[in-house]
Amino acid sequence: MSEATVSANRLELLQIAEAVAREKSIDKQIVIDAMAEAIQRAARSRYGAENDIRAEIDPKTGETKLFRLMHVVETVENESTEMDLQEAKSKNGSAELGDYLSEPLPPVDFGRIAAMTAKQVIVQKVRDAERERQYEEYKDRANDIVNGIVKRTEYGNVVVDLGRAEAIVRRDELLPREAFRNGDRIRALIYDVRREQRGPQIFLSRTRPEFMAKLFMQEVPEIYDGIIEIRSVARDPGSRAKIAVISNDSSIDPVGACVGMRGSRVQAVVNELQGEKIDIIQWSEDAATFIVNALAPAEVVKVVLDEDARRIEVVVPDDQLSLAIGRRGQNVRLASQLTEWEIDILTEAEESERRQEEFRLRTDMFIQALDVDEVIAQLLSTEGFTNIEEVAYVELQELSEIEGFDEETAEELQNRANDFLEQKEAQHEEKRVGLGVADDLKEIEGLTTEMLVALGENEVLTFEDFAGCATDDLIGYDEGDGEERQHVEGILEKFELDPDEANAMIMEARLKVGWISQEELDALTEAEIESEAELPEEEAVQTKEQPRILPQSA
Numbered sequence: 001m002s003e004a005t006v007s008a009n010r011l012e013l014l015q016i017a018e019a020v021a022r023e024k025s026i027d028k029q030i031v032i033d034a035m036a037e038a039i040q041r042a043a044r045s046r047y048g049a050e051n052d053i054r055a056e057i058d059p060k061t062g063e064t065k066l067f068r069l070m071h072v073v074e075t076v077e078n079e080s081t082e083m084d085l086q087e088a089k090s091k092n093g094s095a096e097l098g099d100y101l102s103e104p105l106p107p108v109d110f111g112r113i114a115a116m117t118a119k120q121v122i123v124q125k126v127r128d129a130e131r132e133r134q135y136e137e138y139k140d141r142a143n144d145i146v147n148g149i150v151k152r153t154e155y156g157n158v159v160v161d162l163g164r165a166e167a168i169v170r171r172d173e174l175l176p177r178e179a180f181r182n183g184d185r186i187r188a189l190i191y192d193v194r195r196e197q198r199g200p201q202i203f204l205s206r207t208r209p210e211f212m213a214k215l216f217m218q219e220v221p222e223i224y225d226g227i228i229e230i231r232s233v234a235r236d237p238g239s240r241a242k243i244a245v246i247s248n249d250s251s252i253d254p255v256g257a258c259v260g261m262r263g264s265r266v267q268a269v270v271n272e273l274q275g276e277k278i279d280i281i282q283w284s285e286d287a288a289t290f291i292v293n294a295l296a297p298a299e300v301v302k303v304v305l306d307e308d309a310r311r312i313e314v315v316v317p318d319d320q321l322s323l324a325i326g327r328r329g330q331n332v333r334l335a336s337q338l339t340e341w342e343i344d345i346l347t348e349a350e351e352s353e354r355r356q357e358e359f360r361l362r363t364d365m366f367i368q369a370l371d372v373d374e375v376i377a378q379l380l381s382t383e384g385f386t387n388i389e390e391v392a393y394v395e396l397q398e399l400s401e402i403e404g405f406d407e408e409t410a411e412e413l414q415n416r417a418n419d420f421l422e423q424k425e426a427q428h429e430e431k432r433v434g435l436g437v438a439d440d441l442k443e444i445e446g447l448t449t450e451m452l453v454a455l456g457e458n459e460v461l462t463f464e465d466f467a468g469c470a471t472d473d474l475i476g477y478d479e480g481d482g483e484e485r486q487h488v489e490g491i492l493e494k495f496e497l498d499p500d501e502a503n504a505m506i507m508e509a510r511l512k513v514g515w516i517s518q519e520e521l522d523a524l525t526e527a528e529i530e531s532e533a534e535l536p537e538e539e540a541v542q543t544k545e546q547p548r549i550l551p552q553s554a
Contacts, residue, residue: 032057039064047105050080054102067102134165135200138193145214146204150184160186160204167202175206175238175274187272189214206273209233212241215272219265220258222247228254231283234337236330238276242294242338244283255280279334287312287341294335298324301348308498311342318347362386370416379404380413392417428453438462443512444505451492458491467509474502 040055043066047053052069071081072088072095088095095101148160148167156171158180169188180186188204189211195201205211213230222228228247235241247254258280259266266278284290291312292300302315316324324345325332336343346354359381366377369388383402385391391399392414399410428449435456440463441447447455460466475497476490492502510516 029059032059036064039066043105050078052081053105064107066105066107068105069100069102072097072099072101131200134202135193135195138165138190138200138202141190142193143210143214144190145187145211145218146190147185147187150180150182150186152182153180158186160188162202165200165202167204169204169206173203173205173207175276177238178206178274207235207237209235209241212243212269212273212278215269216243216258216265219268220260222252222254222257227252228257229283232338232340234334235276236334238274240277240279240330240334241273242279242281242334244281244290244294244338246283255282281338287339291335291339291341291343294338295324295331295343298331300324302351309342310340311344313344313346313351315346315348315351318349321345321347366391369420370413372413372416375404376409376413388417388420392421425449432456436461441466444508446497446501446505448495451495454491454494460491463509463513467506467513467515469506471499471502471506474506475499 036055036057039057040053043053043055044051047068052071054067054069056065056067057063058065069081070083070088072085073082074085074097076082076084083101085095085097088099088101091101146162146167148162151159151161151166153159156174158169158174160167160169167188167190169186173188173191174180188206189208190202191205191208191210192203193200194203210233212235213233216230217223220228223230223245227249228245231244231246233241233243243258245254245258247257257265266280270276270278279296281290281293281296284293287307288303288305291303291314295314295316298316298320300314300316304313304315306312314324323331326334332343332345359378362381362385363374363377365388366372366380366385367374370377370391379402380391385394394414396407396410396414399405399413400407402410405413432449432452435453437452437456438461441452441455442449444466455461455466460469469491472488472490474490474492476488476493478487497505507516507521511518511521
């Protein structure tokens with residue numbers, strides 16, 4: 001074979017590598033390495049698989065080198081891949097134990113089977129490199145909107161050609177009644193990119209709230225520039241949505257900017273979402289104001305907030321109830337998702353009826369507990385007293401200032417309240433003893449006799465029993481997902497303990513039974529405080545030393 005022919009073959013090899021790399025958008029060196037591995041496999045089948053044969057292709061000249069490696073060892077166990085130090089020194093004077101000597105081999109003539117094997121190796125390596133390139137390109141693009149062309153549909157799922165990769169829109173991530181045909185253009189949000197055996201999987205969605213937020217960002221320059229912020233989005237895909245916005249510039253109306261001239265901006269988003277109706281709402285730091293805005297178009301008369309439970313009661317006029325709830329509860333459900341508050345809606349009539357019932361129950365309680373007539377009980381209820389403890393422990397002057405009361409009446413009411421509480425405590429104490437709850441549990445700060453009765457009824461009788469409880473056992477917890485989510489009531493839930501109080505009680509019990517020492521408890525607290533501490537500036541990194549490969553000398 002002439003020198004010119006060899007040079008032509010080398011040039012052709014590099015041209016092929018370059019063409020493949022350009023077509024697949026991968027590094028040319030990856031293709032050259034795949035070719036070298038293919039030649040290496042063919043050479044092993046020619047010279048014997050027991051030999052350690054390597055192939056190298058020069059990326060500049062295209063020259064291919066083939067050689068066999070021999071490991072220099074003290075005791076030879078495999079003559080095909082190992083040689084002793086004496087023999088190695090005879091071939092290369094600078095050889096040492098652990099080195100590899102390379103022995104040049106003549107080029108291999110590819111047979112039909114070897115050529116097919118080589119082709120499979122190259123195709124597989126190139127495909128792997130292409131998949132890795134796709135993953136690296138899209139892994140950091142979650143929450144980006146992409147445009148593509150529908151390639152095919154499989155069991156309701158839509159496969160999308162993004163140009164440099166394929167993506168999939170699962171059936172549940174498509175809008176209801178939405179149908180795509182091959183060749184249709186589609187716009188969707190990347191919500192997940194995962195490595196899988198068959199290659200990177202790019203998952204798209206048209207139903208997620210983030211998709212709507214990104215569409216508004218594309219249509220409203222003020223959102224893109226950061227002048228207007230989208231604080232939250234709630235969607236019933238294909239039907240209705242609510243989006244809360246706020247402006248960082250007092251001169252710009254966030255709702256008006258999102259609606260656009262004659263509704264042009266919001267209409268562009270509506271058209272993309274197949275006619276989904278969108279309520280644009282002004283976000284407010286005040287929870288009550290925000291929730292009232294979120295319930296639009298319904299009018300709200302009054303709200304009552306429970307900030308600890310993030311629950312709000314909303315009172316609306318009788319004729320506004322259906323509007324506030326919406327068809328199949330859609331309006332109140334979206335408002336609840338948008339604000340992250342649980343919303344209860346009452347009409348004015350229902351609220352009035354409930355207030356009257358609460359007033360009646362409080363009045364009856366005062367009549368029975370304090371042995372007073374209805375007028376006095378109603379006066380206490382009207383002044384806002386809700387339980388006997390408040391009457392017993394309030395300042396005497398505050399009671400005596402109630403219209404119709406004097407100091408003597410106030411003192412008598414407090415005495416009766418204290419007598420009632422003492423009797424109640426005695427009853428709880430008797431019940432605690434009957435349940436077998438240990439006396440020393442009273443030592444835990446915050447545990448009342450009534451709480452001890454509740455513990456006894458749930459078979460928590462000793463320090464060890466209480467120390468073995470978890471915080472959720474005491475205050476309750478939710479389990480399950482979505483509509484199947486259920487609340488599991490805690491042993492002491494009715495006493496409205498917060499998690500910190502419950503946890504402190506449990507840790508005190510564990511300290512008393514010796515499960516944890518005071519030093520360990522203090523260290524645990526310090527560890528929590530210092531959890532954000534920086535990592536050491538220098539970390540020891542062990543690196544594996546690469547073996548030396550030496551040529552054999554003649």
